[in-house]
Amino acid sequence: SQTIHQWPATLVQPVGSPLSLECTVEGTSNPNLYWYRQAAGRGLQLLFYSVGIGQISSEVPQNLSASRPQDRQFILSSKKLLLSDSGFYLCAWSPNWDYNEQFFGPGTRLTVL
Amino acid sequence: AQSVTQLGSHVSVSEGALVLLRCNYSSSVPPYLFWYVQYPNQGLQLLLKYTSAATLVKGINGFEAEFKKSETSFHLTKPSAHMSDAAEYFCAVSDIGGSNYKLTFGKGTLLTVNP
Numbered sequence: 001s002q003t004i005h006q007w008p009a010t011l012v013q014p015v016g017s018p019l020s021l022e023c024t025v026e027g028t029s030n031p032n033l034y035w036y037r038q039a040a041g042r043g044l045q046l047l048f049y050s051v052g053i054g055q056i057s058s059e060v061p062q063n064l065s066a067s068r069p070q071d072r073q074f075i076l077s078s079k080k081l082l083l084s085d086s087g088f089y090l091c092a093w094s095p096n097w098d099y100n101e102q103f104f105g106p107g108t109r110l111t112v113l
Numbered sequence: 114a115q116s117v118t119q120l121g122s123h124v125s126v127s128e129g130a131l132v133l134l135r136c137n138y139s140s141s142v143p144p145y146l147f148w149y150v151q152y153p154n155q156g157l158q159l160l161l162k163y164t165s166a167a168t169l170v171k172g173i174n175g176f177e178a179e180f181k182k183s184e185t186s187f188h189l190t191k192p193s194a195h196m197s198d199a200a201e202y203f204c205a206v207s208d209i210g211g212s213n214y215k216l217t218f219g220k221g222t223l224l225t226v227n228p
Binding site for chain 1 (some may be wrong): 157203
């Protein structure tokens with residue numbers, strides 16, 4: 001069966017510091033991968049998605065970036081965090097065929113102070 | 114472009130009462146539809162999905178939803194609410210096939226269950 005991991009689970013960072021969140025998927029190959037953010041009371045915002053190694057599509061211009069160095073690894077980064085980057089970050093994967101049902105990881109709670 | 118509207122950002126019911134969470138969608142092609150549930154500080158979990166088979170879809174935890182094409186709706190119901198159903202619920206739509214790799218989510222409905 002497939003599993004998706006995210007780490008860290010929680011993170012408190014000062015404004016201006018760098019960020020690296022990691023997501024890995026097990027038990028499948030060539031998945032589509034997604035990064036979402038949930039800010040308080042604002043629903044799910046799709047940040048990036050990837051359909052293959054090195055292929056990243058950005059949905060929202062911001063100071064975040066994403067990379068996919070391996071088939072089942074998806075990384076979310078920032079060089080300098082802003083207060084507005086606080087939120088709950090979710091990684092998800094879907095099979096690269098059929099109806100795009102997405103499976104979500106447990107999330108990372110980021111607080112920028 | 115697809116869109117999803119969830120009527121009511123917050124729904125409150127008594128334990129044992131009917132749960133009805135509303136979802137309307139717009140899509141230029143027949144859609145696939147999903148309901149997800151999110152408990153506090155957790156990821157989203159799939160409750161049920163409509164993929165162009167039976168229009169009445171049964172999911173986990175006693176939930177079901179009915180696809181009504183004429184009303185462009187996919188409302189989520191449960192006959193009798195439990196305290197454990199308190200969570201946020203998201204409706205999502207995906208176009209069938211093609212190169213669309215994304216789901217479009219509604220803004221969510223927070224369900225509160227009162228004892």
